Amino acid sequence: MKISSEINGRTVVLDVPGERRLADLLREDLGLTGTKIGCNAGDCGACTVLLDGEQVCACLVPAARIDGGTVVTVEGLGPELAARFLLHGAAQCGFCTPGMLVAATSLLNANPAPDEAEVMDALGGVLCRCTGYRKIIDAILDRPVADDPRRIAKVDGPALVTGTARFGADEMPDDVLHVRMIRSPHPHARFALGDLDSIRGTPGLHLLLTAADVPGSNTYGIYPTGKDQFVLAEGYVRHRGEPVCALVGTAEAVQTDVPIAWEVLPPVAMGEGPDLHPHTPGNILIRGRVARGDTAQGDIRAAIAVETGFVEHAYIEPEAGYARRVGETIEIVATTQTPYMDRDEIALILGIPPERVRIIPTAVGGGFGGKLDLSVQPLIAIAAWRTGRPCRLVYTRAESMMASTKRHPSRITAEAAMDNEGRLLSYCCHADFDTGAYASWGPTVANRVPVHATGPYRVPNVLCTSAAIHSTNPPAGAFRGFGVPQVALAGEALLDMLAARLGIDPWEIRRINTLRPGDASGTGQVMGQGAALVECLDALHPAYLAMRAQRQTEGSIRRGVGVACMWYGIGNTSMSNPSEMVIGIDAAGRCVLFSGAVDIGQGSNTVMTQIAAAALGVPPEDVGLVAGDTARTRDAGKTSASRQTYVSGTAVRLAAEALRAEILRRANAGADAAIVLAGGKILINGLVLDPAAMKPDAEGLVLRGEGRFDPPTTPLDADGQGEPYACYAFAAQAALVEVDTALGTVRVLKIAAAHDVGRAVNPTLVEGQIHGGIAQGLGLALMEEYLPGRTENLHDYLIPTIGDVPEIEVFLVETEDGPKGVGEPALVATAPAILNAIADATGARLTRVPATPERVLEALRA
Amino acid sequence: MGVYLRPTTLEQALAALAAAPLTILAGGTDLYALPQTAPDLLDITRLPDLRTISSHPDHWFVPCRATWTDVLRSDLPALLHQAAAQVGGRQVQNTATLVGNLCNASPAADGVPCLMALGAQVELVSQSGRRLLELRDFILGPRRTARRADELVLGVRIPRGAAPIRSEFEKLGARRYLVISIASVAVVARAPSDLRIVVGACSAVPCRLPEVEAAVLAGKPLQIQHLAALSPIDDVRATADYRRTAVLQLIRRAYENIV
């Protein structure tokens, strides 16, 4: 069908099938990849464009409909709103940003001075998983930004707010072949591939890959001891969505049906059924334990049992990327949180040395732990290796939800005991985690949880244990908090129950028990001077009191206030997790930071740049960045465990300090001399160094500094005693909620959050992390539960929309300590605070999340 | 690849429908939300004169191209505005049609309870002529309507009556925007004794509840027994029991809001 349309002000004439989705037309036929696809079903709004001036989902519009009309995509918007998004930090990963900008433009065109409710109505159809929406609203309403030189715009922000950032699905090399994975529709089955020869001749089909075609190891896994997951299953599948074979060829050819005979086996739930792996008798993958003192201490006791379900990361960008073979090297351009682990795993899978694998991360449209595991990489790598052609794979939304890891479901029992003064004397907790079919990050959860289970309190007697248990559910892996958000639900409820018993205010009981500098944790680790939870609680107190003034505990609509605290060890648990950074000056006099830390939207590119600039003594705009390319950067470790700002940030600081020392040494200048980079030269207190006259090294640097940091920790003994982390972050949050006691619906009216961040490198980014974590915590508390096979889309699996996230007041508590992580700490306290608020409003204590209207009503009637 | 027709006259459209089975494509928000679009499509968005909602002495006419946004900008009764503002997000409201909502015949379609409570009629047209069906006779079951393959739904007629209409739509969902109803209730009062209450998402087809209407008019307390005509199911959104409880509450509120 011939179509003529004005797209971003230019007349475009095309001959395309009338039914083609406009989103595909824009991206694939016109290269306008600023329009994103997150679901292809109208559910996420990432594809929002203006059609004849009104916002529509480009994935739902047939190409024919633009004939004679006008289309505006993010590429066609003016710079003004984009600049406001940048200023406010309204784009984190940036994947939703084009849709947000377009939707906001449609509003502002019709109504240049909207109020907050109108902004929400206009943006209600665009989901964001990163920002918690608040900064987006601020940007659209053009609210003022606090004046603070640390609040620089994200260094990679301009690409995010103009639609030019390249995400996993935006790379479409010429000559590309498509890969499609065939997945098990059953959670537990044996299978036999049928007559494959019958389809091998399909025109356009280049390869049919089975387990036998994997050149190296067919198994992989996070832990060296746990390579239990299959690139392609070998006659037996342990979860729905497990890949059994793959097709490589043209887009049409890979749609060919593959004959498979299934022998369906009964699904295995956590703690039931036969062993799923020979190496995990009883399906117990691992146990964790922290024990100290005598937990019979304490007469005033309370106990609780809490249950949580699967939670889906629901990043708006589905997994995507392509691979190509360059001689004897494989290059993988894909969305990932962990390039170096990807490199090592792909090397094993292809049976080649790691030096011959190059990982080039694309912009990452949200990760939250879900992009720490391999997704598209193994099969695009094998396909490209075998065919010699670039091979690409973009997960559908259903595939992303079916195949990716999830937050561990948990069954937790806990008991706490206090003395009459409200001091915690003992705490016991056991948490069983459904780790699903494969190990993934299950061991990390099982190890981290017992350390954190008490919450950030001084408890002399502790017995906290955990188990990660296999089932035929999707592999549960890493998700913001590694099990800590789940156990916090139990601990923070117990504190409120005991406070009520003793007639002590919930805020007060926390302040009484706060872990302070000099106090020992359950693992016997003595807290350093930087433990600032008391300061957090004090910062929160006025907001808490203001919320209390709005309580309403009678009538059908009630309001209540809940408070919760959290602590979080930054980095790996008692395991080395170093980061290495290189910074230097090239012959042109430019400063370049080579950072292997992957920015997944949280802003590490900006934070590393700011830390480097401060340590070197130059403005941030003078520091260029090469990020996350395994051929050009050193291993900075994975973007997880809230570690990049702390661990990699320290490595950057050390590197930049080394470079500064080297420059000053060459200039024979004193330690406080000013360094200026200008006109290709380095000026030091009037003295000039000329990089052009120096000899560049292999990386093109004439002067360099290197930094390495591995947080000092000690191993935990059999009782979990030791120093598992070198740094802890603390926080206290309060929630004001409204409960409709007739319908069981809950609306969060306000959240206040006080976070000990050590030092905020960039307060705008820190607030963004806190807002986004709170939105995910709110989802965990009230609406999110992934049911395998039943909620594999974004209309049955609900995440908060712009209308669900309330006003958030953030208090940043800064200390003499260096910067700490905040990514995961942001989320941990939110759900417990909300559940405590529901209990405060109604007396009903929810022990199962999400607290859906139905469950709330049930609890009210119990 | 199938055919894609985009006729510019009603006659062409009806001739095409008479000649071969085609899937009618209006806003496409139901059809394109599926992973695969239907093979042979008849796109009606070029048909002339079928966009504007018209107001007549005894009825309103909502033609097949009128979107939810058009409903929001119209003088239709309040409950349709309330429903329109809660369908999907703005993007969906801007493309999705009210008629498509009826034709799609989802048990949770928000337009259906409203139009049933208003006593709307569906106007169908084919080469062999026009016919009017009561909406309750048009929707036969989930995803099933009385439309013949050669027919197009031209629009819906909503009777006006003499007195002003008081109406209310209550939708219960698990989040603020972009949410499919757990349950919905449409209440229309045309006179103190003329009350219609229709419940959505709690039966295969949204269902009018005369017993509830009688109880409400008699000032009797509402009870679960009054909901015998409903047959809610357990699904990912809620259980049947919860739906019943919630519906009673929604009805009470909706009625309170109009009296």
Ligand SMILES: Cc1cc2nc3c(=O)[nH]c(=O)nc-3n(C[C@H](O)[C@H](O)[C@H](O)COP(=O)(O)OP(=O)(O)OC[C@H]3O[C@@H](n4cnc5c(N)ncnc54)[C@H](O)[C@@H]3O)c2cc1C
């Ligand atoms: C993200 C999202 C959110 C949504 N939220 C809601 C919601 O909150 N509430 C709700 O009720 N719905 C919701 N929907 C569903 C949908 O938007 C509505 O059902 C919509 O009104 C359908 O109209 P349409 O024009 O897009 O229909 P289409 O998709 O074009 O068609 C729907 C069906 O009707 C038939 N049809 C359309 N027009 C005619 C005609 N004139 N004659 C005969 N047959 C016809 C089509 O063949 C098809 O079977 C949502 C959809 C999406 C994608």
Ligand code: FES
């Ligand atoms: S991609 Fe179009 S709405 Fe999600």
Ligand code: FES
């Ligand atoms: S910034 Fe909105 S989805 Fe990441």
